[in-house]
Amino acid sequence: MRQPFTVIAGGVTAAAGRTGDAAAPVTWRVDLRTASAVGAGEISAWRALLVRAGVADPIHADPDYLLPAAEHQAGGRELVFALAWADGSGHERLEAVVPLALPHSLWGRGRIVVWQPFGTAVAPTIASGHEAAVREALVARLGEARPRFALDLVTEPTSRTTAPRLRAVAPRGGIPTHSLVGVRPVHAPSATTIERISDPQRVPEAVEAFLALDAEVSAAPILGDPSAVAMVRRVTRLFAQRRQVTVALTRRAGAVVAASVTLGNGAQAVLWHHAAREPVVPRVERSA
Structure with missing residues (x-):
């Protein structure tokens, strides 16, 4: 209320x-x-x-x-x-x-x-x-x-933690996410890999890969708004200095087919942005 x-x-x-x-x-x-x-x-x-x-x-x-x-x-x-x-x-x-x-x-x-x-x-x-x-x-x-x-x-009430277009990412019980192995469909052309990048030196390059994919698949790409893209680059750079950002890049046959930017770690992490060409099936994950 x-x-x-x-x-x-x-x-x-x-x-x-x-x-x-x-x-x-x-x-x-x-x-x-x-x-x-x-x-x-x-x-x-x-x-x-x-x-x-x-x-x-x-x-x-x-x-x-x-x-x-x-x-x-x-x-x-x-x-x-x-x-x-x-x-x-x-x-x-x-x-x-x-x-x-x-x-x-x-x-x-x-x-x-x-x-x-x-x-x-x-x-x-x-x-x-x-x-x-x-x-x-x-x-x-x-x-x-x-x-x-x-x-x-x-x-505002203290229980209000989420907002439109931004959702909290909370850990689920059971098997940790990094231990899951997806099942590849019989007719899949190649394996899908997911790389999670939090190294401050590599985050800027990963963010550019996300922005490039977003520009290809989104109806309103972030790159179309100079102030929005400037904010994405600056916020991720600042959070990366404290290792509080993760950029996940999903690749198939070497091409990025999905990407996401998550701010924070653990139960309070927030999925900030996401872009994908099509639904993908995880096969192998790597962290950096």
């Missing part, structure tokens, strides 16, 4: 902290960063927050996904990331990351909304117990940047 939250700014001040510790009042600082201005230290704190908050969809909430998406899927909007830091004992810690779309100066009607990349249902990441304080601090900070505005935040 979606729970709307709307605040009309007007003299609201940041909360001194609502953490329940009267002896150590919490002060809040909210930084507004464009995607290109988020630094390495902030990214590290962001990932630590994802773990503490128990985010249901850590792949699409990861900075390696959201930051490229903000640069390549902005659609002409001005996007910023609100980073809310709490300091209650001399040690500052990131407690929230809220992607925001700012209104246009002429026709935006002063309405600031939470931004989500196309095809995802990722919600703002806010540490448990800090929701109210983060909202107040965010309103106060935005009031400084945009004196007349309306802020709309929508909280």
Whole structure:
């Protein structure tokens, strides 16, 4: 159930902290960063927050996904990331990351909304117990940047982990996938092999093989959209640096007949893109 939250700014001040510790009042600082201005230290704190908050969809909430998406899927909007830091004992810690779309100066009607990349249902990441304080601090900070505005935040249920065109890949019980051997049809012209590539040095080449196949078989190929292809290349490169992407290439008689790009590992992995000429029957698998 979606729970709307709307605040009309007007003299609201940041909360001194609502953490329940009267002896150590919490002060809040909210930084507004464009995607290109988020630094390495902030990214590290962001990932630590994802773990503490128990985010249901850590792949699409990861900075390696959201930051490229903000640069390549902005659609002409001005996007910023609100980073809310709490300091209650001399040690500052990131407690929230809220992607925001700012209104246009002429026709935006002063309405600031939470931004989500196309095809995802990722919600703002806010540490448990800090929701109210983060909202107040965010309103106060935005009031400084945009004196007349309306802020709309929508909280999504934590169980919502999938979105159209993107599905979670969860392990199934029984025999591990890498141990399965397919049965080749009697009239198959040649064996089919599947190679799963996660080596950071080889991922870019494998991604290009996927894009080439997608251009041949898809009605709306990714290569036809410069911003989409730029995002695919950048996201896979960033995830590959942490060995968090796998490109699977299915070959028959040496030709790529199917390809997929999976972000993440294990139960939280997400099949991001897939392209295929025709249904294929696995015969041999190799990993690299």
